[in-house]
Amino acid sequence: MATNVKIVGTDLRQVTVKVNPGTHLTDILEQACEKLKVPASKHLLSYKQKKLDLSQTWRTSGLVQGAKLELVVRSNTPTAINVALQLPAPESNLFPPLGRVTEKLPNDFTLWQILRQFESGRSSEGKNLNITARGVAQTANGAAAGSGQLYYQTPVLVIENRTLSTFADFQKTLSQLGYNSGGVLIRLSFQKTDKTLVEAMEDISKFFKMEEEDQKARESVPKPATSNEATASTDATPSDNTPSIPPAATLDHPEKSELDAAQKDSADNSAAAQTPSGDAMDVDEPAPSEHRPVTIFSAPTSSTPAAALRVDADDAFAPRVEHAHAHQRLLKTASENKRLPSDRELEEKAAAEAAKVAAVKSIRIKVRFPDNFSAEWPFGPNDTGATLHAEVRKLMANDTAPFKLALPPGKTVIRDDGSPASTLIRGYRLSSNTLVNFMWDDKVPVEIRKQPFLKGSAAGQAQKIVVPEVPEVDEKNEAGPSMPISAPTPTPRAEGEGSGFKKPKWLKGFGKK
Numbered sequence: 220m221a222t223n224v225k226i227v228g229t230d231l232r233q234v235t236v237k238v239n240p241g242t243h244l245t246d247i248l249e250q251a252c253e254k255l256k257v258p259a260s261k262h263l264l265s266y267k268q269k270k271l272d273l274s275q276t277w278r279t280s281g282l283v284q285g286a287k288l289e290l291v292v293r294s295n296t297p298t299a300i301n302v303a304l305q306l307p308a309p310e311s312n313l314f315p316p317l318g319r320v321t322e323k324l325p326n327d328f329t330l331w332q333i334l335r336q337f338e339s340g341r342s343s344e345g346k347n348l349n350i351t352a353r354g355v356a357q358t359a360n361g362a363a364a365g366s367g368q369l370y371y372q373t374p375v376l377v378i379e380n381r382t383l384s385t386f387a388d389f390q391k392t393l394s395q396l397g398y399n400s401g402g403v404l405i406r407l408s409f410q411k412t413d414k415t416l417v418e419a420m421e422d423i424s425k426f427f428k429m430e431e432e433d434q435k436a437r438e439s440v441p442k443p444a445t446s447n448e449a450t451a452s453t454d455a456t457p458s459d460n461t462p463s464i465p466p467a468a469t470l471d472h473p474e475k476s477e478l479d480a481a482q483k484d485s486a487d488n489s490a491a492a493q494t495p496s497g498d499a500m501d502v503d504e505p506a507p508s509e510h511r512p513v514t515i516f517s518a519p520t521s522s523t524p525a526a527a528l529r530v531d532a533d534d535a536f537a538p539r540v541e542h543a544h545a546h547q548r549l550l551k552t553a554s555e556n557k558r559l560p561s562d563r564e565l566e567e568k569a570a571a572e573a574a575k576v577a578a579v580k581s582i583r584i585k586v587r588f589p590d591n592f593s594a595e596w597p598f599g600p601n602d603t604g605a606t607l608h609a610e611v612r613k614l615m616a617n618d619t620a621p622f623k624l625a626l627p628p629g630k631t632v633i634r635d636d637g638s639p640a641s642t643l644i645r646g647y648r649l650s651s652n653t654l655v656n657f658m659w660d661d662k663v664p665v666e667i668r669k670q671p672f673l674k675g676s677a678a679g680q681a682q683k684i685v686v687p688e689v690p691e692v693d694e695k696n697e698a699g700p701s702m703p704i705s706a707p708t709p710t711p712r713a714e715g716e717g718s719g720f721k722k723p724k725w726l727k728g729f730g731k732k
Contacts, residue, residue: 226251226264228290231590231671231678240278243381244271245397251290260395265289268520273397274379293394297325300393301402304337306348307409313346319404320348326399330376331389331427333405350374351423353409354416370411371419377406384410386426511596511610515673517681518591525686579644583652586611586624589659590672592681600644605637611657614677617667621660629656 224236224247234254236247244264252259264271266288271280282288303321305311311318320337328336334350354369375384378396383389393403412419519525560568584607585595596610604624612618624633626647633655634641643649659668671678 222284224285225287226255226290227287228255228257229262229292230675231673232675233669233671238277240276242277243397244273244275244277244280245395247277247288248273248290251288255290257290260392261293262290263293263399265291273399274403275397276380297327297394298400299323300326300398300400302333302393303402303404304333305404305406307407310348324393326393329390329392330383330405331386333393334374334389350407352416352420355411369416371414371416372409373412373419375408375410377408378403386423513610513614514595515614515677515681516593516595516684519684576645576648576650579650582644582649584643584649584655585652586655586657588657588672589668592673592678594677598643600642602643603637603639603646604633604641604643605635607633607643607655608635614673616671616674620663620667622663623658623660624655625658626653626655629658 221237221239224238225233226236226247227233228251232255234251236250236254238247248262248264249259251264252262264273266282266286268289270291271282271288300323301321302324303319305317305319306314308318314320322336324333324336331351338348338350351374353372353374355372357368357370373384375382376388377383381396383391393399414422521528579600581597581599583595583597585593586607587593594611594614596607598606607624611622611624625631626633631647633643633647640646673681
């Protein structure tokens, strides 16, 4: 039965791939990388932070229906794999008893390179093996027919339940087929084609020569260090794609050196023209809010909260004498009669709160997004709710979708208003670091909510939340002397007091003798 699988890319983009029980994980990887426009040769699939064996099918991988896979970057260091090639008859008779050759090869070797390695490698033990250049004469009814033209026999490789027989298949590496460790058995057979041996050799030389040139071109691309170095390397690259030219070779081409110097001067002049100066034309400079620093935190990788993973001793939850004394003081304070504050006391309280708010010069607000990513900004006394909304929209992939910003537990909503009454510090009384929850508006469709929330550039800047370790403190030494609760002074009570029944005066004389 077909099912849909979600793959999350390294930039948190999600794609959906339709799979069947017999679909290989390598095919899922290739389809996901094609949709995300990333090279499949540099990525792997993982599930719950465990890398998957790409050589298996969806049925045998053990993944549940609706599993969410992650795309991770593959290591650049190749690993060695034991490769066994099962030869057909009569070549298998040369290697008794199993009729196969084995060799340890890196997993970045293509299938064509593996076949060539077995032809000329030490695993063949000096015996002649012809795998990639076989030809057979045209026959009819077992007898030679025609001019004796040789036709090409292409190798057919069977790896588990997959058959590979084209030149494009032979360009796949063991890693792309899902073999990154252990060993693999390749069963070899041959199939006659309609091409002559000469035509096939020409196609092989052209096809694999183009592949080698493309691979060399990809490996020769330098890492982008700076823009000046990139410009210099571009200018110094000749049109015939030669590897490099030594500095002394520029002396033989003075025209090219003058051209490079002229281009460098023009680039310097254009950079100088872009530099603002006092005499230049006035240019609208961005407001300071546009350069507000932001810190983006990635979503937690575990579904269990970090506080639940901490192991505390059972004694930490047992009440002590200090807790009982504090509870007694609270009950005593709550039982006392209190009068209503006077007008003067109310004015003094309001003035103290206003002074406390005026003393706050800066706060940090963290907004938690629906995908558990979060972002934190610093804000000043003049920043309003509109400022906070604008900062959030800069990070959103769909910045036109309506949303709400609510303070916990969700009753107070920060409005998108730039009036003085909507200032974050004076209007909403935010005096310390605050957490704000992002909520979609009811009008937002489900398709937009399922899309990645952050932009790709913003998601790439995300960093993990580092939880500081709290040092263990001996609470017995930290606890100060508790205030003793004075016991009430017992007052003398008359006869019959303290009980539920009071003896009347006329009944007191009956008990005396």
